[in-house]
Amino acid sequence: MRVLFALLLTTQSALAGPIFSFTLGGGITVGDQVYNGFNQAAARWSSVLSDNVTVRLTIGYKSLGSGILGSTTGAFYDVSDSAVKAALAADAKSADDATAISHLQSAGSNSFVINHTNNCANCTTPYLSSGSNFDNTHVAVTGAQARALGLVPANFAASDGEIDFSSNFSFDFDPSNGISSGAFDFVGVATHEIGHLLGFVSTVDDYDFCGHTLNCVSSRSGTALSENEDDPTVLDYFRFSTDSGFGTRMDQSSDNRSKYFSIDGGTTLGPLFSNGTYFGDGRQASHWKDNLGIGIMDPTAAPGELLALTRNDIRALDVIGWDLATPEPGTTGLLGVGLMTVVVRLRRTRRNVL
Numbered sequence: 001m002r003v004l005f006a007l008l009l010t011t012q013s014a015l016a017g018p019i020f021s022f023t024l025g026g027g028i029t030v031g032d033q034v035y036n037g038f039n040q041a042a043a044r045w046s047s048v049l050s051d052n053v054t055v056r057l058t059i060g061y062k063s064l065g066s067g068i069l070g071s072t073t074g075a076f077y078d079v080s081d082s083a084v085k086a087a088l089a090a091d092a093k094s095a096d097d098a099t100a101i102s103h104l105q106s107a108g109s110n111s112f113v114i115n116h117t118n119n120c121a122n123c124t125t126p127y128l129s130s131g132s133n134f135d136n137t138h139v140a141v142t143g144a145q146a147r148a149l150g151l152v153p154a155n156f157a158a159s160d161g162e163i164d165f166s167s168n169f170s171f172d173f174d175p176s177n178g179i180s181s182g183a184f185d186f187v188g189v190a191t192h193e194i195g196h197l198l199g200f201v202s203t204v205d206d207y208d209f210c211g212h213t214l215n216c217v218s219s220r221s222g223t224a225l226s227e228n229e230d231d232p233t234v235l236d237y238f239r240f241s242t243d244s245g246f247g248t249r250m251d252q253s254s255d256n257r258s259k260y261f262s263i264d265g266g267t268t269l270g271p272l273f274s275n276g277t278y279f280g281d282g283r284q285a286s287h288w289k290d291n292l293g294i295g296i297m298d299p300t301a302a303p304g305e306l307l308a309l310t311r312n313d314i315r316a317l318d319v320i321g322w323d324l325a326t327p328e329p330g331t332t333g334l335l336g337v338g339l340m341t342v343v344v345r346l347r348r349t350r351r352n353v354l
């Protein structure tokens with residue numbers, strides 16, 4: 001039932017990191033600007049990650065619905081919490097990995113605050129969930145993430161997702177000289193969408209959507225999602241709040257309280273996440289907070305805006321199971337690009353949801 005956001009693919013990168021194997025959907029020909037744009041986006045991730053895996057994606061370029069810049073659908077696997085934590089520990093390489101793993105809750109079950117479930121009659125006030133529900137004992141990993149964590153065989157043939165861009169929008173396919181006014185940064189948006197498929201995603205969006213529509217489980221219309229029908233993502237291990245009434249906690253709530261990225265159990269509060277389309281700030285929770293220049297996983301983009309990876313994006317990918325191409329990210333070059341993005345954002349007038 002998970003629906004991700006948007007994007008694409010093609011062949012592979014020559015760099016040492018993950019290889020992206022693209023199956024061409026409609027509207028793309030090898031060597032055209034869309035194909036090359038997807039490959040540039042893939043090369044960005046391959047340049048900052050070092051996992052020796054092949055990510056299999058289908059990419060398309062076609063007419064989508066009105067106002068839809070692109071759409072991404074990803075493969076997800078529900079894995080036991082114990083298995084995910086064991087895989088993270090076995091895959092740990094960076095200092096951030098060590099910090100993150102040492103602050104995870106005990107293997108087997110997670111407690112967190114949550115709301116808008118059927119268990120609490122679609123309540124608004126967060127409550128503490130713990131014990132043996134499915135969402136306490138299981139974790140959702142994306143197909144690509146499962147490869148990085150060694151949870152599927154290296155030659156696992158299943159697709160990891162599909163990314164389609166709308167051919168109805170004006171795109172600038174060459175970010176090297178800035179992005180033309182009136183056009184969207186194709187390589188940047190593609191990088192963003194691939195980021196979702198690599199695991200930058202939150203289950204909070206499921207509870208938010210289902211609590212709002214009360215119609216997302218076909219056999220049980222009129223109810224919110226139950227705690228036995230969904231589970232947190234690995235990124236959600238690192239989603240914290242301090243003001244739920246239960247102290248500093250992992251937080252799966254959809255509401256407008258602040259949710260922070262933290263790799264040390266909430267002791268150090270990092271960048272803010274968005275917190276829900278319907279019950280939160282109006283943005284999907286599978287993103288950084290909007291318009292703060294935190295990273296390429298910002299939820300929106302404006303025409304003329306150059307979208308760049310930042311240390312925050314790379315750090316998040318690191319702790320959710322990917323390995324870094326260099327011992328630590330955060331070069332001054334990356335930070336410089338981030339600052340440039342902030343300047344661009346101040347001038348934006350219209351933003352599109354990614």
Ligand SMILES: [Zn+2]
Nearest residue numbers: 005287299354
């Ligand atoms: Zn997105």
